[in-house]
Amino acid sequence: MTARRDIVLLGSTGSIGVQAEDVVLRNPERFRVTGIAAGGSDPDALAAQAVRLRVRTVAVADPRATDAVRAAYARHAVAAGLPADGVDLLGGPQAVEQVAASPVDVVLNGITGSVGLGPTLATLRAGTTLALANKESLVAGGALVRQAQQRPDQIVPVDSEHSALAQALRGGRRAEVRRLVLTASGGPFRGRGMADLAAVTPAQALAHPTWRMGPVVTINSATLVNKGLELIEAHWLFDVPAQDIAVVVHPQSVVHSMVEFVDGSTLAQASPPDMRLPIALGLGWPDRVPDAVPACDWTTAAAWTFEPLDTAAFPAVDLARSAVASSATHPAVLNAANEVAVAAFLAGGCGFLDIVRTVHAVLGDHRDTGTSTTLDQVLAAEEWARARAGEILRGSR
Known part of the structure; x- marks a missing residue:
């Protein structure tokens, strides 16, 4: 026992x-x-x-x-x-x-x-x-x-995507991994172009079609910043280069992520969208907790679809990938600037598209070519990013 x-x-x-x-x-x-x-x-x-x-x-x-x-x-x-x-x-x-x-x-x-x-x-x-x-x-x-x-x-x-990757990685040796594939629901605005997103309200952005989460995470899901953060997280968790981590849109949120191996096979983890499963696995790892959630119903017809991410309308994933390549503190700057911009959007202080635009501008202003990072450097970079994001947002009013 x-x-x-x-x-x-x-x-x-x-x-x-x-x-x-x-x-x-x-x-x-x-x-x-x-x-x-x-x-x-x-x-x-x-x-x-x-x-x-x-x-x-x-x-x-x-x-x-x-x-x-x-x-x-x-x-x-x-x-x-x-x-x-x-x-x-x-x-x-x-x-x-x-x-x-x-x-x-x-x-x-x-x-x-x-x-x-x-x-x-x-x-x-x-x-x-x-x-x-x-x-x-x-x-x-x-x-x-x-x-x-x-x-x-x-x-x-414990993130559902990274829990899925950890489970799928049990199916092969690390040397056999070609790339990781993160799935994204696409959020409430999947299929919309950038022109369609200009007038989005906080209430619309908070209406996620699949998951029930806190307001910040829900807005991050709507902008796809959440998927960019998850890409950075996967890079550190599994020691995989950012360029070898792909994102694919899967609206049903049943396949939580996949691992593609060098022989052309792909292992996917599938379960209903219920965070209690990755939570239970996180608490019990490496053992599974019986009946953590109900399994998929294989007696009912269902269709799972996958489509490429529209990086023109949702550029946050590319921003995250470039932040990883830029310096040790650029990802911290991305996250801090985003927190300020999301808070401003929820308070009615900026538009939906201004969130990622602000993050992009702050990343462009950040200068750090160092190869090592201390906690003080991370905190200083975050403080600077929050202040710079505030300046940019005030200037855009």
Whole structure:
């Protein structure tokens, strides 16, 4: 029988964290959550989750939220017949890294944004297996993550595409791999030309046809920036050159990615679009969790289609590929500039097409020819990129 694993959930109240909670609660003989961490924007949800999971430690990134979390925890704990003060509450950005370095079996990093890099590095340095859903860790600090990694299997990807690649790569030796193929749903604007995208509203961009995700990831999916970030992530995860990573549009989102081998064969991983499968695999790797999600229904007729990516209307993937080739900090600049532009779009401060245009302009202004990168350099590059993106957006009004 598989021994039960102790788990820490980072970003526990977000989409990935909530679905991970579901996986854990349905498999109590396999997983136990000992610590959770979140930003603190919803103290009641975090406290209620802490009680449901019976965790020992709660970390809140925003120290101003700790009192509200403590009070909410007391209410939920008493209602559940537990002590009102039965949890160790930590506050501040370093608190998330502290819980990430806990002596557990697996840390699931489901934090959104490059703020997830610090906890990723803390987990790796502690020697703990990292189930990684925070793609920005590798986008912003791929070289740093690679340096902190202590063993080849220490990072288990949780993004559905990278989980699919990890599974398909089991089917052959690395020397036999010709290229990786990432699939993209195409988002809500698949088939539209650039002229059709000028008047897109935030509500339209948030209406993803397949996945239910947070607002930033959903907008990134609409612009295809998300696929560019995933290309960079795949480059670092699997040590494959960016030019050997292709993107193909697959609207049904059933084939999550593929590996093409040198003999002409291609292995694909297929499952219904449900993030609980890669989450369960990330927590249990290399073992699978039985009945993590319902399988494809092979008794019902279905058609899967694939089509080339329109790089003229959606240039973000090419931008990501060029960022990898430019310098160690260009990918961090791409991600930071995009975060600013997405926030501006959601707030009504710029148009949909301005998101990638801003990212392109900031990348063009960035100068870094160095071959090595430190955390301070990454953070400085991000700070510069955010400021430069803000300047460009203000100038475009």
